[in-house]
Amino acid sequence: MDEKFMLLAVVLPLITGVLIPALPFKNRKQMCIFMETGVLLTSVLVILLLLNPPSDTLTVFRFTGNLSITFRIDGAGSIFACMAAVLWPLAMLYSFEYMKHEQNEKAFFLFYVITYGVTLGVALSENILTMYFFFEMMSLVTLPLVMHTRTRDAILASRTYLYYMLGGAAFAFIGMIFILTYGTTSSFVAGGVLDLTKIGGRTNMILVIYVLCFCGFAVKTAMWPFSTWLPKAGVAPTPVTALLHAVAVVNTGAFAVLRITYFSFGADVIRGTWAQNALMGLVIFTIVYGCSRALKETHIKRRLAWSTVSNLSYILFGIVLMTPLGMTGALSHMVFHSFMKICSFFCAGAVIYKTGRNYVHELDGFGWKMPKVFVSFTIASFALMGVPGLCGFVSKWNLAKAAVESGNGMAYAGVVALMISALLTAVYMLSIVVRAFFPGKDFDYGTIRDVEDPNWMMIVPLVVFIVVMFVFGLHSGPIIRLLQTIAAAAA
C-alpha cells in the first residue's frame, strides 16, 4: 500500500474525535454510530496496512537536518498497532453503554478517540523524535480523561498524573538529545545507532544516560518508584482505566523502552553492565511490590491497577534481559496482558456501572446475579495467574525461559519474582472469585436483588477477549514464532 495511508491512519481518529463536539447529532445513537464507524475504519486501515506494509518511510514534516516526523511500519511497531486496532473498537462499544451514567460524554469521547490516533502514532514512528512527540501528546490528551468526573479526587489524581508524565518525559528528553548527538542517525535501527567512536571511552556516561532515559519512559509503565500515579488515576471512568491505563498508555511506555533499548542504544552496549543489573533490580522489585500492594488494596479498580504495575514490569523484565528471547517474552506479555487486563477491568466496570459498588467486600454472591461478567472475570483471573491453557502461561513461560537462558544470576532472581507474583496474583484475584460465587451458606440474596448482567454491548467485548485468551493459550505456536522473527531481526 501507499505509505501515505500511514498518515491517514494516524489522522483519521483525530478528525473523528474533533468532529464529535462539532457535528450536530440528532440523538445519542447517531453519535455512537458515527464514532464507531470512524474507529472501525481506522482499524481496518491499520490491519490492511500491516498486511501490505509500505516499503518506504513517510516524512510528514521536517524541522531541520535529521529532525523530522516520520512514519514507518516495522515488526515491533506492527504488533503494537495491531493490538490497538483490535482493542479500540471493542472498548468503544463498551464505553457507549458505560458512559450513559457519566456526565459530559462528548468531551470524553473526543479525547478517547484522539488517543487512538496518538497510540498509532507511537507505534508507527520511525525515529526517536516522532516517538517522543506522540509520547508527550499521549500524556496531554489523556489528562482530561483522568479528571473527567471533576471531583476533588479526580483533580488531585490528574495533577499527580501530569507531574509524573512531564517528569518522565523530561528524563526521556535527555536520552533523546543524547541519541541525536552521539547517534549516527535519529531513526530506529535494529542493533542501535550509537557512534562508538564519537563516544570514545565514556561508556559510563552512556550507561547513566540510558538509565535516566529508561526510567523516564518507564514512568508511563508505572515502574517503582514512579508507580503511584497509576492506582490514583483509577478515578477515571472505567473505559479509560481499562483501555488506557492497562493497555495503551502503559504499553506505550514499555514500547518506548523497547525502542530505545534495542533500536537506539543497542542491547549489545548495555548487556552485562551495571546499568542492566540496576534496572533489572528495579524491575524485579516492582514485580513483587505491585502484587503486594494489589493484595492489600480493597478497591477493585485500584487492585487491578496495582496488578498492572506488576505485570508491566514483567514486560520490562523481558526487555532488560537484552536478548532476542527476552524481547519475544516481552512482546508476548505485552499482547497477552492487554487482553487479560482489559477483560478484568471491563468486568469490574460492569459491576460499577450496574451497581455502583467499588469494593471487594461488597461483591458477595455477585457471581450468581452477574454470571456472564463473573465467569469472564474468573477466566481472566486464571489467565493472569498463568494457568496452562490460557495465554498468561505462554508469556510467563517465554519470559522465564529467556531469563534462564540468559545465564544471569540476577535474572534467576527474576524467575523467583515471577513465581511469587503469580502466587500473589492467585490470591488477590481468586479471593474476589470465591467471594462472588461462594458467599456463604446463610447469604441473603435479597440484599443484591437488583443486580443483573449488563447488556450485549458490554458482554460482546468480554466474549471476544476470552476467546482470544483461549486461542493464544492453547495454540501459541504461530504468534510466538512471529514474535521470535521480529525479535531476532531487532536484537
Place this chain on the structure above:
Amino acid sequence: MDGMLLVSIALPILAGVILLIASFSEHLRQAETLGKKKTGVRKEQSEGMKGLHIYVGLVLVASVALTLTTAWTGERSLTLFTLLDEIPVFFQIDDIGRLFATIVSIVWLAAGFYAFVYMKHEGNEKRYFGFYLLLYGVLTGLDFSGNLITMYLFYELMTLTSMPLVLHNGTREATMAALKYLFYSMCGAYAGLFGIFFLYRYCDSLIFTAGGTLNAVTASGHGGLLLTAVFVMIVGFGAKAGMFPLHAWLPAAHPVAPSPASAVLSGIIVKSGVLAVVRVIYYIVGPEFIRGTWVQYTWMALTLLTVFMGSMLAFREKIFKKRLAYSTVSQISYILFGLSLLNETAFTGAMLHTVTHAFVKCGLFLTAGVFLSYFGYTKVDQLDGLGKKMPVTMWCYTIFSLALVGIPPTGGFISKWYLAEGSLESGIGVFSWLGPVVLLVSALLTAGYLLPITMKGFFPGGENKAVSKKEPSLFMLVPLIVLAALAVLLGMIPNPMIQYVSDIALTLLQ
C-alpha cells in the same frame, strides 16, 4: 492418535462439565427466586436425585472401565496439540502411570457410591458430583501425562477443580480452609514450575524417561544451581503431599470437606504430589544426580521430621477427621522418605505404601463420615460404644487401623518392612538407622491414636446397655468392606504387587 486414551480422559471431564452447567443454571434460578421473594430459605432438593445418581453411577463405571482398559492394554501414547511450540501436550502410559490410574479408579468408585447416600445431608449434590467427575478425568490425565508440562497442566487443573470440594458446605470456615488449600497448592505448583524452567534448559527433553534426561554436558558447571532448582521442586510438589514446611493446608482442608471428598483428598490428591516427585526425580533429573548431595540429605531430614511431627500432632488431636488428616501428613512422608533413599527396596516400599495408604486412608475417612452423618459425631471421645451399634463398620475401621499401624497380615506391614529394609541397606550414615527408628516410633504413635477408638468402641465400660444394631446403608457399607478387604489382601497375597513394583524400581534404578 490414540482415541481410547483421549476418551478415557475426556469422558469424565465432559460429563462433569455437563453436570456443573446444570448445577450452575439451577443455582442461578434459585438466586433469582430467592432474591425476589426476599426469603433466605433454601428450596428443598430431594426429588430428582435418583436420576442424578444413575447418571453419575453410569458415567463413573463407564469411565473407570475405560481408564482401566486403556491403562492395561498395551503401550499407548498420544500427542494432543502443541501448547507451546516446543512442548506438546503429550500422553504416554507407563508402568507407574498404570499403577496410579488403577488406585485412583478403585478409590473413585468406592467414594463415589458412598457419596450417593452421604451427600444427601450436605446438599448441592449436582455441583459436588460435577466436580467429582471432572476431577477424575483430570487425575487420569495427570497419571497418563508423558511430559513435565502436561503433568503441570493437569496438576494446576487438579488444584482448581478440587478446591470447590473443600469449600462445599459454604461456611466461613470452609471458605477460609479452601483459600488456604489454594494458597499452599499454588505455592507448591509455582515452586515446581520454577524448577521446570531450569530443567527445560538443562535437560535433553521433558518427556518422562526412566533414569532421567539431564544432559551432563550442558549441566556441567551448573550443578549448584540445578540442585537448588530440584530441591525447590521437591519442596513445591511436596506441598501437595503434605511435607513439612508446606503441610499446614492438610489439617485445615480435610476436616471441613464432606467426608467422601476428604477421603479422595487424603487418599488420592496428596498422592499426586508423590507422583510428581517420582516423575521429577526418577524420570527427569535421574536419581544419580542427587545421590549423596545436600538435596538428598535435606529431603530425608524433612521427611523424617514430617513423619514424627504428623504422628505427634495426630496423637494430640481430639477431632476425629483432623486426627486422620495429621495421620496423612505423617504417612505420606513415609512414602517420600522411601523415595528419598534412592534405592530399589525403598522405592518398592514407597510404592507399596502408596497403594496401601490410598485404600486405608480413604476407608478411614469414609468411616469417619459414617459416624458423622448418622450420629453427628466429630470428636474422638464421642465414639465410645459405637462398636455395639455398628459392629461391621467398626470392624472395618479396626482393619484400616491395623493396616496403617503396620500389623500383619495387612498391606501396611509389607510396605513398612520394605521401607525399613531399604533404609538399612542404603548405608547413608546416621539416616540408615535413624529412619527405621523414626518409622517405629511413628508406628507406635499411630497405634496410640487409632486403636483406642476401636477398644472404646467395642468396650465402652460402664454398664452394659442393650443397644439396637443399625449398620449404615449398603452404599456406604459395601465400599468400606471392599477397601478393608483390599487392605488385607495386599498383606496376604503381596507377591504380585511386590513383583510389579520392584520391576519398576529395577528399570528406574539400574
